[in-house]
Amino acid sequence: MYKQLAITAITLLLTITSQTPSLAGRVLDKIRQTGVITAGARKDAIPFGYVNEKGQWVGYSLDILELIRQQTEKQLGKPIKLQLVEVTPENRFAKIKDQSIDIECGSTTVTWARDKEVDFSVSYFASGTQLLVKKGSNLGTIESLAGMKIGVIPNTTNERAIKLQQPAAQLVTVKDRFEGLQKLEKGEIDGFASDGIVLQGLKRTVKNGNSLEIVPEYPYMYESYACVIPQDESQWRDLVNYSLVQYMEGIVSDQMSSVAIYERWFGQNGKVPYSRDTINSYFQGIIDSYEWIPLINY
The missing domain is CATH 3.40.190.10 (Periplasmic binding protein-like II)
Incomplete structure (x- = not known):
């Protein structure tokens, strides 16, 4: 509904x-x-x-x-x-x-x-703003993002959504989605925020894509x-x-x-x-x- x-x-x-x-x-x-x-x-x-x-x-x-x-x-x-x-x-x-x-x-x-x-x-x-995270991260809820390093592309609605939903999240700017994915894989950020449908496409470019997941089930915005x-x-x-x-x-x-x-x-x-x-x-x-x-x- x-x-x-x-x-x-x-x-x-x-x-x-x-x-x-x-x-x-x-x-x-x-x-x-x-x-x-x-x-x-x-x-x-x-x-x-x-x-x-x-x-x-x-x-x-x-x-x-x-x-x-x-x-x-x-x-x-x-x-x-x-x-x-x-x-x-x-x-x-x-x-x-x-x-x-x-x-x-x-x-x-x-x-x-x-x-x-x-x-x-x-x-x-x-679509809507979601997070790409490593499986088992226990991230996804608004509360869980407090203090976490979340990658965002500047001047996007995704950046705005995370700021509005969880001001206590630590935003890390990246130049594009590929850099966001790279930082996530290296452990430099805890999650990468973008449009859910695009994150699905991004996830499919990774050989070990099964080690990543998109959360939450329904977008933040x-x-x-x-x-x-x-x-x-x-x-x-x-x-x-x-x-x-x-x-x-x-x-x-x-x-x-x-x-x-x-x-x-x-x-x-x-x-x-x-x-x-x-x-x-x-x-x-x-x-x-x-x-x-x-x-x-x-």
Whole structure:
């Protein structure tokens, strides 16, 4: 029940923050002139954006960006390329604000504070702050974190969640998730805080992954992932939202092209399995706030 209420709350938040009126269209004009969407993505966020064993930059968020590219190409009536730029928690919003990138779809969560500086699309996934710890650590409860060294990436909602939930925890900053994992394995920290779904992907990169576990069962704080775009760009935001809602409609109605993307990353044989029933409920809540897109346009 608690989990369902949390999902409903996140859905309402995304509906509100994604519908701010504006008439500006400079991003689409730029894309029309250059034929390029410059997009930010992460390389340390398995399965959303990372470098695979073949040295290729892949991930769920990159597939989402490709759907946006396809819709942009269709709407503008000309070939459009996708140019990827690596972003970090420290520079992703700055790159949006100074127009270095047109959009960022990494594993960025929506907050009211961030919404004052940038705009967000509708959400395309939900997770929450949890800890990666060594098995048998007896960590997980809020009380158990007091005095413990917890790794966090600066300027993230994960850092904020731990600060709010347990001010007595000793926060140790790391530059990215891979450094957080490394410090945990060396015993330099007692736990590493990040989004639960990403921690699952990170855990799978370790040969002795069974020696690690993710706690607690339910996140300290629920969060929703969305694409970040410049403020007051309603035409661009509408195009991005159309692409995402169309994709989500494909998931809930079992359309092969959408399901194939989801299953690649979160299916039973995907990178990080995640229940279709759970994500269907989340997507349906978002879809219900928009007009249904006829499948003939899919």
